[in-house]
Amino acid sequence: MGKFKDIIKKQESRKARNDVIFIASLLLVVLVLACVLFFSAEEGNTVRVTVDGRLFGEYSLLENTTVEIVNGDGYNLLIIEDGKAYVDTASCPDGICSSHRPVSRNGESIICLPNKVVIEIHTVTNSGPDIAV
Amino acid sequence: MKKHLGIKKVAFLGLCTALALLLAYVESLIPPVFAAVPGIKMGLPNIVILYVLYSLDVRYAATVSLVRLCISSMLFGNAMAFAYSLAGAVLSLAVMWALKKTNLLSGTGVSVAGGVCHNIGQVLVAMVLLDTPQIAYYMLVLSVTGIIAGVFVGVCGGILVKRVPVGKMFKF
Known part of the structure; x- marks a missing residue:
């Protein structure tokens, strides 16, 4: 039973780590896109x-x-x-x-x-x- | 396993729908945080959707979501708002369901993906309805707020799943 709980706990912490990686990569994508759009835009006429x-x-x-x-x-x-x-x-x-x-x-x-x-x-x-x- | 929906399940789903509807109303009372970009919302009703998705099944989550949308658009919205919300809800639920199946992320991560996809769906509909691809620029702001809203909804939903274990409360 203890072993089973350990496995669940391990899975939970792995998921939490994946969450952080997922959110960070999403934010990174947004940041890169924003930079590209911001610096590529020039004044229109x-x-x-x-x-x-x-x-x-x-x-x-x-x-x-x-x-x-x-x-x-x-x-x-x-x-x-x-x-x-x-x-x-x-x-x-x-x-x-x-x-x-x-x-x-x-x-x-x-x-x-x-x-x-x-x-x-x-x-x-x-x-x-x-x-x- | 019974084939038909049990009375308890119908009643429970009705309760969830009512709760989602109420949260939608509460949310409509909150003034917009950042008025320059429309579509920024906390997504309070999604706490209920996430809860149903995790404690029951995607079918029930979809039902609650759809019924909630129909009623809330009839009560407080219009046809345009319904189109935006529907696209967001369908896309976000589909992605959340798929991500939940991969078993890689926790409820919070799944909710974040759902929040961002909700905004993607809305922006796509706005692009089609207004025939203006430039609306996609809004996605930059919306994805950041979608992530924040997703974390909030995910944490709340996680607490709810833990504290209100529906499978243990009723024998469905």
């Missing part, structure tokens, strides 16, 4: 706004503008200022988008789930006639 999956409009990040995104009852006030884009006021109840920090790096986004609004930073390389610098 275009703000793309989509509402409910459809393109709402594209705006240059280099010019200061104010865009009113209206979709039914929902509205979000997007402000582009000094190369950064942020949502100033919004009709959504949670206010997640308006409390989001300003975005400027390529791939960064502000997402408003209640209004289905997605604001994304992109880098458009060929500056066509629509983006006059």
